[in-house]
Structure formats: C-alpha cells, structure tokens
Amino acid sequence: MLLRLDMASRTPIYMQIRNQVVLGIAAGELTPGEKLPTIRALAEQCGVNMMTVNKAYGLLRHEGYITTDRRGGTVVAGSPGAGALSERYLGALRIIAAEARLAGMDEDGFAALCREAYSYNNGGADNE
Amino acid sequence: MLLRLDMASRTPIYMQIRNQVVLGIAAGELTPGEKLPTIRALAEQCGVNMMTVNKAYGLLRHEGYITTDRRGGTVVAGSPGAGALSERYLGALRIIAAEARLAGMDEDGFAALCREAYSYNNGGADNE
Amino acid sequence: MLLRLDMASRTPIYMQIRNQVVLGIAAGELTPGEKLPTIRALAEQCGVNMMTVNKAYGLLRHEGYITTDRRGGTVVAGSPGAGALSERYLGALRIIAAEARLAGMDEDGFAALCREAYSYNNGGADNE
Amino acid sequence: MLLRLDMASRTPIYMQIRNQVVLGIAAGELTPGEKLPTIRALAEQCGVNMMTVNKAYGLLRHEGYITTDRRGGTVVAGSPGAGALSERYLGALRIIAAEARLAGMDEDGFAALCREAYSYNNGGADNE
DNA sequence: GTGGTCTAGACCACA
DNA sequence: GTGGTCTAGACCACG
Numbered sequence: 001m002l003l004r005l006d007m008a009s010r011t012p013i014y015m016q017i018r019n020q021v022v023l024g025i026a027a028g029e030l031t032p033g034e035k036l037p038t039i040r041a042l043a044e045q046c047g048v049n050m051m052t053v054n055k056a057y058g059l060l061r062h063e064g065y066i067t068t069d070r071r072g073g074t075v076v077a078g079s080p081g082a083g084a085l086s087e088r089y090l091g092a093l094r095i096i097a098a099e100a101r102l103a104g105m106d107e108d109g110f111a112a113l114c115r116e117a118y119s120y121n122n123g124g125a126d127n128e
Numbered sequence: 129m130l131l132r133l134d135m136a137s138r139t140p141i142y143m144q145i146r147n148q149v150v151l152g153i154a155a156g157e158l159t160p161g162e163k164l165p166t167i168r169a170l171a172e173q174c175g176v177n178m179m180t181v182n183k184a185y186g187l188l189r190h191e192g193y194i195t196t197d198r199r200g201g202t203v204v205a206g207s208p209g210a211g212a213l214s215e216r217y218l219g220a221l222r223i224i225a226a227e228a229r230l231a232g233m234d235e236d237g238f239a240a241l242c243r244e245a246y247s248y249n250n251g252g253a254d255n256e
Numbered sequence: 257m258l259l260r261l262d263m264a265s266r267t268p269i270y271m272q273i274r275n276q277v278v279l280g281i282a283a284g285e286l287t288p289g290e291k292l293p294t295i296r297a298l299a300e301q302c303g304v305n306m307m308t309v310n311k312a313y314g315l316l317r318h319e320g321y322i323t324t325d326r327r328g329g330t331v332v333a334g335s336p337g338a339g340a341l342s343e344r345y346l347g348a349l350r351i352i353a354a355e356a357r358l359a360g361m362d363e364d365g366f367a368a369l370c371r372e373a374y375s376y377n378n379g380g381a382d383n384e
Numbered sequence: 385m386l387l388r389l390d391m392a393s394r395t396p397i398y399m400q401i402r403n404q405v406v407l408g409i410a411a412g413e414l415t416p417g418e419k420l421p422t423i424r425a426l427a428e429q430c431g432v433n434m435m436t437v438n439k440a441y442g443l444l445r446h447e448g449y450i451t452t453d454r455r456g457g458t459v460v461a462g463s464p465g466a467g468a469l470s471e472r473y474l475g476a477l478r479i480i481a482a483e484a485r486l487a488g489m490d491e492d493g494f495a496a497l498c499r500e501a502y503s504y505n506n507g508g509a510d511n512e
Numbered sequence: 513g514t515g516g517t518c519t520a521g522a523c524c525a526c527a
Numbered sequence: 528g529t530g531g532t533c534t535a536g537a538c539c540a541c542g
Contacts, residue, residue, distance in 0.1 A: 019223050074514095093242060111243050135327060266540095294529065324530070355406060357410045367499050
C-alpha cells in the first residue's frame with residue numbers, strides 16, 4: 001500500500017490520506033484485520049508531520065474504517081455501519097451529475113462512468 | 129431561483145452559490161440567456177458579503193457557465209466546452225463509490241443512485 | 257462564562273474545556289445562538305495553545321453542541337440529536353454506582369446524588 | 385468471573401480490568417475473602433501483558449477493594465472506607481447529567497437510569 | 513515502541 | 528479577523 005500525495009492539491013493532506021485508505025480498503029488492497037503503518041512510519045514515508053497522519057487516522061477511526069488496538073497498532077476494521085448512506089452522497093453526486101450533464105453527457109453515459117468508478121480498483125486516483 | 133445556503137456547512141459559501149447555480153442550469157431552472165441577479169442584489173438576498181458572490185460569479189464565469197454582458201449584466205451561457213470531463217470527475221466519483229461499497233451498497237444500487245442524482249431537478253443540495 | 261482548568265488533572269485539557277462548555281449549556285449559562293469566544297481568545301484566556309482549544313471545539317462541533325458559522329464565529333447550537341442516549345451513559349454510570357454501593361451508599365442515596373448532579377447548575381465541577 | 389475486555393476501547397486495559405472487578409464485587413459475583421486469579425493466570429486468560437494485570441491489581445489494592453494475603457494470594461476485601469464519596473463522583477455525574485439533559489432526558493428519567501445502573505448486576509461495561 | 517496530548521510558531525482560505 | 532491546516536519538536540500513559 002503506497003500512498004501518493006499531492007502537496008499542491010487543494011484537498012488537505014490528511015483528507016488525501018483518508019481517501020487513499022478508504023480506496024485501498026474498498027479495492028481489497030487493505031483487508032480487515034490488517035495492520036496499518038504506525039503514525040510515525042507513515043509520516044516519514046510520506047514526508048509529512050505526525051499530526052497530519054494522526055488526524056487522518058482519527059478521522060478514519062471515527063468513521064469506523066479502522067480501529068486502534070490498545071496494545072499498539074492500528075488495524076483495518078470490518079465494514080462500518082451502513083447508516084443512511086444514500087442521503088449522504090446524493091448532494092455531491094447531484095453536483096457532479098449536473099456538471100456532467102451540462103458538459104454533454106447523457107444519463108447512460110453518466111451511469112457507465114459511475115459503474116466504472118465503482119469497479120475501479122484504485123490505481124491513480126488523485127482524490128481531489 | 130432561490131438559493132439556500134448553509135452557513136454552518138464545511139463547504140465555502142461561494143462554492144455553495146456556484147453549486148446551486150450549476151444545479152439550476154442543469155435542472156433547466158436557469159435557461160441560457162437568462163439574466164442573473166446583480167452581485168449586490170444576490171449578496172443582500174442571501175445575507176452574505178458582496179465579495180463572496182463576486183467570487184462565485186468569477187468561478188462560474190471562468191468555468192464557462194455564465195458570461196458577463198457588455199452592458200454589465202450577468203447571463204447564463206450555453207453549454208461549456210465538453211472537454212475530457214470523464215477524467216475530471218473520476219477521482220471524486222471513485223471515493224464516493226468506495227464509501228458506498230464499504231457501506232454495503234452493490235454496483236447496481238450505486239448506479240441507480242447515480243441515475244437518481246442525474247435526473248434530480250435541483251432541490252437544495254449544499255454539499256460539495 | 258469563565259473556564260477553570262486544572263493543569264494537573266489526568267483529564268486532557270481539551271476534554272476539560274469540552275466538559276465545561278457542555279455543563280455551561282446544560283446550566284443555561286450558554287444559550288443557543290450565543291457566540292463562543294474565538295479559538296485565539298479562549299486560548300489566551302486559558303493560557304493554553306490554540307490547537308488545544310481547536311480540538312475541544314472540534315469535538316463539541318462533532319457532538320452537535322456547537323456549530324461554526326462560515327462568516328466567522330462559533331455559536332452554541334440547539335439540542336443535539338437525542339440518539340440512544342441511555343446506552344451511552346449506562347456503562348459509566350454502572351461503575352460509579354458500583355463504587356458508591358461498595359462505599360456504603362444505598363440506592364435511594366445514590367438516586368438523590370444523581371438528582372443533585374442533574375439539577376446542579378454548574379458552580380465548581382472539577383470535571384475529572 | 386469472566387472478564388470481557390475491549391482492546392479497541394479508549395479506556396486503558398488495566399482500568400477495564402479494575403472496573404470489571406469493582407462491578408463484580410458490587411454485583412456479589414466476587415465475595416469478600418474470595419481468591420482472585422494470579423496475575424499470570426489472568427494475564428494469560430485475557431491475552432494481555434502481566435504488567436497490565438499487575439497495574440490493575442495495584443490500583444484495586446490501593447483503593448482498598450482487594451488485599452494481598454501473606455502467602456501470596458490476592459483476595460477480595462470487605463468494603464473500603466466510606467469517606468466523603470459524594471464529592472468524589474459529583475464531577476463525573478454532573479457531566480453525564482448535563483449530557484443526558486441536553487439529549488432531552490428529564491430529571492426523573494435520569495434518576496431512573498441511575499437506579500437502573502445501581503441495581504444492575506454486571507454485564508460487560510467497559511467504559512470509563 | 514505505540515498512540516495521545518500539548519506547545520509555539522506559521523501560512524492560507526474564507527468572509 | 529476567523530477558523531483550517533501544517534510543522535517540528537516534546538512529554539507522557541500505556542503495554
């Protein structure tokens with residue numbers, strides 16, 4: 001699992017880390033129970049501060065994607081609670097859909113794009 | 129066209145305005161050639177600073193969604209250039225898709241959600 | 257609203273701040289819509305670092321006790337969502353109850369103590 | 385007496401052990417004079433370090449809940465000194481009460497919850 | 513050795 | 528002027 005961060009992006013670094021981990025879990029690259037790098041290790045590997053990684057891990061932990069074992073170590077959790085997931089993404093999806101529509105993409109094309117995004121297994125998401 | 133802004137949202141106000149205008153155009157609520165409110169009017173109506181509206185209009189203009197008429201009015205433009213739109217949204221879509229997948233949604237469910245977002249006609253989404 | 261922090265306490269400072277704000281809201285000392293001190297102001301007033309206050313505010317925001325207005329300022333929110341509140345406190349209450357029981361307090365005495373805690377309007381909680 | 389520990393909890397393991405023992409005594413599951421497992425045995429049973437169990441036992445001993453017999457065994461003590469117990473819990477109780485109140489619970493409901501916590505016979509609380 | 517917490521600075525986006 | 532983010536250190540509790 002190699003993180004690729006874009007220091008010039010408008011997306012905060014801690015959010016990029018968070019996104020990459022989520023993508024990694026969804027892609028099966030990170031499996032439940034697997035141990036994540038320590039805060040210090042990941043910070044050094046990425047060339048960022050510990051606090052930044054800490055913030056990303058804290059966010060992921062809060063979202064239920066990872067848990068922190070008291071005996072030292074951060075591990076990938078199972079699936080987070082389902083919750084009202086539909087509503088949560090609808091807002092963002094609507095905006096993307098509106099932009100795609102105005103750019104000339106029809107509904108089928110957009111659905112195909114979404115399916116591609118769903119089945120895509122990581123690779124080069126610049127996660128902005 | 130009534131803008132509904134959430135001052136407590138993490139999404140910057142200027143971006144919320146921009147998003148609502150894009151949604152409005154996509155929904156046909158704002159038609160090409162239609163005149164938008166003046167910066168001053170919209171700022172007063174929404175209770176925000178003129179600079180904020182100005183920033184939103186500038187962004188929309190830069191993206192090609194609106195143009196500024198010689199005599200000072202701001203009008204809705206036609207469709208912006210198509211461009212390689214797929215690549216632009218794939219990053220964000222992948223993250224949303226990953227979250228949806230981890231929340232237990234299968235590909236068909238996600239595609240259905242995306243179609244719903246595509247055909248949705250405005251409403252009041254204020255998320256990014 | 258004056259915060260009293262105990263630097264020697266085992267309770268993290270950010271948690272002490274969080275607790276005092278919660279107590280203040282419950283006591284009616286902080287009313288919904290009221291503006292809280294800025295991070296900088298509170299940090300200086302308490303003699304702690306901005307990041308510490310920031311963490312406390314972030315926690316309170318996440319818990320729904322306060323919201324941050326984009327136009328600058330942190331305000332007291334209304335009531336946070338009810339949720340399954342009973343379950344959340346039962347664990348902690350059971351331990352306190354067990355200790356009280358072993359110290360010789362009977363059920364009525366404990367209930368009286370709890371009522372006192374409920375109706376107490378701030379004052380000198382050392383919030384450990 | 386079976387301890388159930390949550391390695392992902394924010395409560396330190398030694399404190400979880402301490403809490404469970406206190407709950408066990410209060411519930412009558414552990415009776416005065418009863419022998420507790422050796423540090424080594426409990427550590428193995430729970431899959432934690434001996435130092436951790438030692439710390440929990442040390443805390444319990446310091447609080448008067450258990451004593452160490454001459455011949456090396458650790459046994460449940462009688463009731464610890466009563467003391468001014470009210471003041472000791474008031475701080476924590478006030479915070480819980482404030483949260484419950486803000487979550488919409490009235491005084492009677494809170495008192496009922498406290499009585500339930502008092503009469504509860506163990507179960508598996510691992511919170512602080 | 514792990515994460516949790518804190519400090520004393522700093523820069524930037526937003527309004 | 529506000530909060531958001533980040534840095535480069537540091538100390539401590541826990542295991």
